[in-house]
Amino acid sequence: MILVTGGCSFSDPASSYTTWPIWLQQRLNLTDTQHYPTAIGAIGNGIISRRVLFKVKELLKSGIDPKDILVGVMWSGCDRHEIYKSKDISFKENVDGWAKNPIRMPNEDKGSWIVLAHHWKHEFNIPYYKIAHDDIYSIVQSLEHVLRVQNFLEKYGIKYFMSTYLDKKVSLGLGRKDMPVVEATAEMIDWNKFLPVDGEYEWCKENSYWETEDKFDLHPPSHQHMEFVDRVIIPHIKDRLGV
Numbered sequence: 507m508i509l510v511t512g513g514c515s516f517s518d519p520a521s522s523y524t525t526w527p528i529w530l531q532q533r534l535n536l537t538d539t540q541h542y543p544t545a546i547g548a549i550g551n552g553i554i555s556r557r558v559l560f561k562v563k564e565l566l567k568s569g570i571d572p573k574d575i576l577v578g579v580m581w582s583g584c585d586r587h588e589i590y591k592s593k594d595i596s597f598k599e600n601v602d603g604w605a606k607n608p609i610r611m612p613n614e615d616k617g618s619w620i621v622l623a624h625h626w627k628h629e630f631n632i633p634y635y636k637i638a639h640d641d642i643y644s645i646v647q648s649l650e651h652v653l654r655v656q657n658f659l660e661k662y663g664i665k666y667f668m669s670t671y672l673d674k675k676v677s678l679g680l681g682r683k684d685m686p687v688v689e690a691t692a693e694m695i696d697w698n699k700f701l702p703v704d705g706e707y708e709w710c711k712e713n714s715y716w717e718t719e720d721k722f723d724l725h726p727p728s729h730q731h732m733e734f735v736d737r738v739i740i741p742h743i744k745d746r747l748g749v
Contacts, residue, residue: 550586
């Protein structure tokens with residue numbers, strides 16, 4: 507089996523905590539060459555979706571049977587974005603605390619994906635949120651990113667599961683179903699492919715002992731990622747996906 511995982515810091519193998527993709531890899535007895543983590547801290551759902559799809563496409567082109575691939579995606583916040591510039595962009599310093607910026611994908615591309623977040627201050631960020639940003643459009647964009655991954659994986663019959671790092675009402679904006687464009691887009695998504703939880707953070711707070719030095723840090727510690735895998739992900743993929 508080949509495991510492809512995607513997400514933000516909750517899913518990043520470079521995190522200071524042992525995140526759920528690493529625990530899942532261990533539980534499935536997969537070697538490093540059978541697990542392709544694509545998560546990067548602080549990225550939005552556009553980059554998450556593209557990094558997952560580019561990796562899956564690469565595996566398919568290499569001759570991997572779609573039936574041998576399992577994809578797990580934990581979506582980030584709809585207030586995180588990216589813009590594409592068709593030339594190489596570099597930042598002299600990290601003024602915002604992002605994990606990686608800009609991001610090149612595919613690797614051979616000459617352009618740059620510049621990561622944006624509503625509270626950052628780098629030169630591309632402020633104009634975007636001042637001029638182009640709209641809360642409802644951000645929700646629609648995120649739902650479309652989910653839908654694109656869903657449709658691609660369904661096309662090839664690839665097994666997959668999805669979740670969110672925070673409650674879906676927050677991370678994917680489902681609390682705004684009063685807006686017709688949000689509801690119309692959300693109705694196209696197969697929510698049965700999502701784990702049966704509101705979000706990993708909420709599940710961990712409600713179902714596992716939480717101990718962290720920083721009370722403002724939303725990131726679950728290693729043992730909670732492990733419990734999330736053992737008590738939520740593994741039962742789900744066994745029952746729903748036959749893995």
